[in-house]
Every structure is written in structure tokens, then in C-alpha cells.
Amino acid sequence: MTQPPGYGPPHPIRPPAPQYQPPAPHYGPYPPPPVYYYWPGPPPPPVSPAGVPLADFWMRLVAYIIDVVLLSVAIFVLSIPGIVVVFRRIDDVALYSDTDPTPVFTHFFVPFLLLELGIIILGMIVYYLYDVEFMHRTGQTIGKKAMKIRVVPLDPALTLTRGMAFRRYLVQYVCGSVVPFFNYLDGLWQLWDKPYQQTLHDKAAQTVVVKVSA
Incomplete structure (x- = not known):
């Protein structure tokens, strides 16, 4: 193609300016999700069938311990008259035991054995009155009330009866007084008993011990 006369050299045809286009999105790989560590909290406290x-x-x-100290003091005070009688017998024996050995047995050993038997029987009676007749009304002895705990039936629909309290007494005190080392086994049983942490006397009476506010 030729230019007409009087025009300069031909100019190249300029292409149209490109329209602005946003850059294509470019995403890298997704970062790994954060790792959360969950530390297990303390297990929930064990509760009775009623949720207490x-x-x-x-x-x-x-x-x-509080109950035993109180009962031991009460039994000792009630035993003082018998103790006084026995020690008077000991004084009498000391006066003429050198000439006649017979009174040593009749005036010392027999009264002493009777005193021991009387203290055992007295202790059973005092424990019964305190742990059965006193506790079954509220489920608390003085020691339990001080520690804000209470004996309740395992079945929430029942109330603590004298029969339940009496079965606890038989296993805890009577068997504990007769069977060697039974008191230790009975008291420690709650450490591995699941799920209600019952002692053997709890199991015999179908009771549990719960926390209370008063």
C-alpha cells in the first residue's frame, strides 16, 4: 500500500489498548487446622441413688473417732462404781494373801473378770442406745452431725428405720467386738466399694452415708 504524495512514511497500526483485568486468584495450600489439647478435669463426685x-x-x-471418744468417756464414767469395788477387793487381798492364797482368786480375779464382763455389756447397751435409738430418728450421731454427714437408705423411696440402724449396729459393733480385725476390714471396705462407697455395715443395712448442709 502506497501513501499519497506529501505524507510521511507510513505508521504502523497501533493495536487497541488492552482492557484491565484483575489478576487471577491464586491460593496456596490450606494451613493445617490448629491442634487443641483437652486435659481431662476431675471426675464428678460419687453420688447416692438419690443424687446426693x-x-x-x-x-x-x-x-x-468423735463418737468413740464420747462413748468411751460415758462408759468409763458409768463403770466407776464397779472399778472402785474391784480396787477395794484388791486392797483386802493384799492384807491377808500371805496366809491364805484362796482369797486371791475369790476376791480379785473373779470380781475383775466380772468387771470386764460388765463393762462389755454396758458398752453394748450404751452403743445400742446411742447408735440405734438416737441415730435412727435423724440419721446422725453427734460425730456425724459435727462432720455434716448423714446415714440414709440406699433406696431413696425408703426412710431410715430402727431395723436398718440395728443391723448397722450388729455388724459394726457386735461383730467388731467379737471378730479380730473386723473393725479394720469393715471401715476400709468403703475405699474400694463401688459405686456407693459402702462399708460392710452399710451393706448389711442397705444404707449409704451422704453429705448434708447441717
């Missing part, structure tokens, strides 16, 4: 938290071992142990 159970008394732990130390609360029950302190309550038991």
Missing part, C-alpha cells in the same frame, strides 16, 4: 454427694472416707473416719 457421698461422704468421703476422712469425713466418716473423723465422725467415728
Whole structure:
């Protein structure tokens, strides 16, 4: 193609300016999700079938110690007249035991054995009155009340009866007084008993010990 005369050299045809286009999106690989570590919290406290938290071992142990101290003092005070009589017998034996050995047995050993038997019987009576007649009304002895715990039936629909309290008494005190080392086994049983942390006397009476506010 030729230019007409008087025009300069031909100019190249300029292509149209390109329209602006946003850059194509470019995404890298997704980062890995964060890792969360969940530390397990403390297990929920064990509860009775009624949903009330159970008394732990130390609360029950302190309550038991309080009750034993109170009952031991009461039994000792009630035993003082018998102790006085026996010690008077000992003085009488010391006066003439060198000439006649017979009174040593009749005036010392027999009264002493009778005193021991009387203290055992007295202790059973005092424990019965305290642990059965006193406790079955509210489910609490003085020691349990001080530690804010209470004996309740395992079945929430029942109430604590004298029969339940009496079965607890038979296993805890009577068997504990007759069977060697039974008291230790009975008291420690709650440490491995699941799920209600019952002692052997709890199992005999179908009871549990729970925490209360008062």
C-alpha cells in the first residue's frame, strides 16, 4: 500500500489498548487446622441413688473417732462404781494373801473378770442406745452431725428405720467386738466399694452415708 504524495512514511497500526483485568486468584495450600489439647478435669463426685454427694472416707473416719471418744468417756464414767469395788477387793487381798492364797482368786480375779464382763455389756447397751435409738430418728450421731454427714437408705423411696440402724449396729459393733480385725476390714471396705462407697455395715443395712448442709 502506497501513501499519497506529501505524507510521511507510513505508521504502523497501533493495536487497541488492552482492557484491565484483575489478576487471577491464586491460593496456596490450606494451613493445617490448629491442634487443641483437652486435659481431662476431675471426675464428678460419687453420688447416692438419690443424687446426693457421698461422704468421703476422712469425713466418716473423723465422725467415728468423735463418737468413740464420747462413748468411751460415758462408759468409763458409768463403770466407776464397779472399778472402785474391784480396787477395794484388791486392797483386802493384799492384807491377808500371805496366809491364805484362796482369797486371791475369790476376791480379785473373779470380781475383775466380772468387771470386764460388765463393762462389755454396758458398752453394748450404751452403743445400742446411742447408735440405734438416737441415730435412727435423724440419721446422725453427734460425730456425724459435727462432720455434716448423714446415714440414709440406699433406696431413696425408703426412710431410715430402727431395723436398718440395728443391723448397722450388729455388724459394726457386735461383730467388731467379737471378730479380730473386723473393725479394720469393715471401715476400709468403703475405699474400694463401688459405686456407693459402702462399708460392710452399710451393706448389711442397705444404707449409704451422704453429705448434708447441717
